[in-house]
Amino acid sequence: MVATSYAVPSIIVFVGAAIIILVGAIGVITFKNPVHCALSLIMTLFGVAIAFIAQQADFLAAVQIIVYAGAIVVLFLFVIMFLGVDRNEHVRVEPLVAQRPLAALGVVITLGGLIALMAESHWVTGVMSASTNGKALQSGQANVHQLGTAVFTTYLFAFEATAALLVIAVVGAVLLARRERTLQADEVEV
């Protein structure tokens, strides 16, 4: 495996995306102000979108920007401002003894296991998948076509189930965040 067999632009894109992703992720777990954490999260999400585009997942990159950076992080920011918790959290306080070293140890063990698993396994068989009829993945408009065909044929049941899930989630969120008005209504009637 010679490093020069890979195109230089793809290496540059990978390194750039990796830097954006990792700097943003470290920012999320180190910043004290939740607003700064949310902005770092946007940075990471953009980096992941770059990695998606570099791997022929154009539609998912667009969805990543629109849904994650555009909706989910805005929801986070909205809740942060709604609750007024943009004051600093006590990051230095450590209520549980040796929690951080233990967490770091667990993460290092997990990471080591994952990377060792990757180094050991041979997952690339060279055989094309049946779901794309033996065709390679395409980028651009053809990617949307392929993904749409898969979602609306093979994964139709899962697609309908996610629709039901979203409705349930919205109703549940409204029910959770609603103020209890029943007592007040009784008081007004009495």
Next chain:
Amino acid sequence: MNVPASWYLVLAAVLFGIGAFGLLTRRSALIMFMCIELMLNAVNLTFVTFARTLSDIGGQATVFFVMVVAAAEVTVGLGIVVAVFRRRASTSVDELSELRG
């Protein structure tokens, strides 16, 4: 030729590790949710990498569903945070100890 899949897989694994570490150490429920988003994004990156490597659109379709589930999870989770904050005026998960025996 594109960079090998293992580079992206290692990047995704490191991103997952950072998210897991933040989830285990931070106290604010909001930031814990953000760390869960980091971990979900790491898994999405893995799925897209395998979709590219194996030329299987199913990986990308799975990422699509993961995004929908993540959106639902954040919606309900932040609803719970708002409901808890209304009672306790705090988002720290350490203070939620009513069920302690």
